[in-house]
Amino acid sequence: MDVYLPIANLAVNGLVIVLLGGATGILSGIFGVGGGFLTTPLLIFYGIPPTVAAASAATQVTGASVSGVIAQGKRNGVDYQMGGVTVAGGLLGAILGALIFNLLEALGQIDVFINILYVVLLGVIGGMMGLESIQALYRKPQEKRRAAKRRHHPMVASLPMRWRFYRSGLYISPLAPLLLGMVVGILTMLMGVGGGFIMVPAMLYILGMSANVVVGTSLFNILFVTMMTTMVHALTTQAVDIVLAGLLLIGSVSGAQIGTRIATTVKPEYLRLMLSAIVLAVALVMLWRLGVVPEEVYTVAPL
Numbered sequence: 001m002d003v004y005l006p007i008a009n010l011a012v013n014g015l016v017i018v019l020l021g022g023a024t025g026i027l028s029g030i031f032g033v034g035g036g037f038l039t040t041p042l043l044i045f046y047g048i049p050p051t052v053a054a055a056s057a058a059t060q061v062t063g064a065s066v067s068g069v070i071a072q073g074k075r076n077g078v079d080y081q082m083g084g085v086t087v088a089g090g091l092l093g094a095i096l097g098a099l100i101f102n103l104l105e106a107l108g109q110i111d112v113f114i115n116i117l118y119v120v121l122l123g124v125i126g127g128m129m130g131l132e133s134i135q136a137l138y139r140k141p142q143e144k145r146r147a148a149k150r151r152h153h154p155m156v157a158s159l160p161m162r163w164r165f166y167r168s169g170l171y172i173s174p175l176a177p178l179l180l181g182m183v184v185g186i187l188t189m190l191m192g193v194g195g196g197f198i199m200v201p202a203m204l205y206i207l208g209m210s211a212n213v214v215v216g217t218s219l220f221n222i223l224f225v226t227m228m229t230t231m232v233h234a235l236t237t238q239a240v241d242i243v244l245a246g247l248l249l250i251g252s253v254s255g256a257q258i259g260t261r262i263a264t265t266v267k268p269e270y271l272r273l274m275l276s277a278i279v280l281a282v283a284l285v286m287l288w289r290l291g292v293v294p295e296e297v298y299t300v301a302p303l
Contacts, residue, residue, distance in 0.1 A: 007241035
């Protein structure tokens with residue numbers, strides 16, 4: 001079932017794209033992240049140009065986040081005040097990210113930059129997550145109880161102008177979540193990620209938020225930031241392929257339901273270890289592809 005992608009300017013097997021969206025949906029349902037950090041590299045592996053892959057993946061993450069926010073909101077699992085601050089930072093980050101995106105595109109380096117950024121970011125996140133998971137598996141019960149009592153990072157405590165975030169149980173400066181939102185907004189614009197794989201650990205270990213509102217607040221941020229990112233991409237880079245995003249969304253919505261059921265049967269430590277292994281594998285494949293000489297080597301030069 002070949003489908004033509006008008007923005008990517010190539011024909012793809014529609015069933016493969018739906019299955020790819022389903023695979024990332026299953027992973028997002030299991031691990032509680034948006035899945036965009038895996039969707040973009042998998043699309044690049046399939047042959048989609050990195051710019052189109054990043055912009056279209058952000059669109060897909062927007063649609064996939066809606067049901068998650070609604071479900072978390074019903075169980076009172078969203079800190080809307082914290083989410084509003086991170087969204088404000090994310091919108092600023094998306095605009096800044098668009099400027100960086102256009103600059104790199106004008107220099108002809110955007111595709112290489114996206115690939116290198118994925119290798120570095122996925123390598124660091126995957127390594128840290130894997131190390132933490134292995135330590136958690138061998139941690140004694142009393143050590144686990146101590147680890148569960150989280151406080152915000154000392155640098156966060158030193159920031160001025162504190163606010164009280166009641167749902168998160170925090171009394172910190174809004175500058176910390178604002179800056180965190182900006183970083184995620186920039187990465188969303190450049191990489192097409194939802195940012196959950198950065199936002200969730202940062203909320204837990206840097207901001208010190210209560211664990212029962214972290215996932216819902218992260219999804220709330222992802223929803224609005226990816227929505228803004230999609231609009232900015234559509235207006236500036238024109239790299240959003242709505243046909244590609246639609247096919248991905250069909251698969252990811254179905255896959256997320258399957259992943260959620262799987263997640264209830266496996267220990268969290270094993271889930272994080274599995275996710276770290278997947279993230280590191282994707283980073284290694286992208287690193288290898290950066291060094292491989294293309295089958296058709298060409299240059300653009302004046303006659």
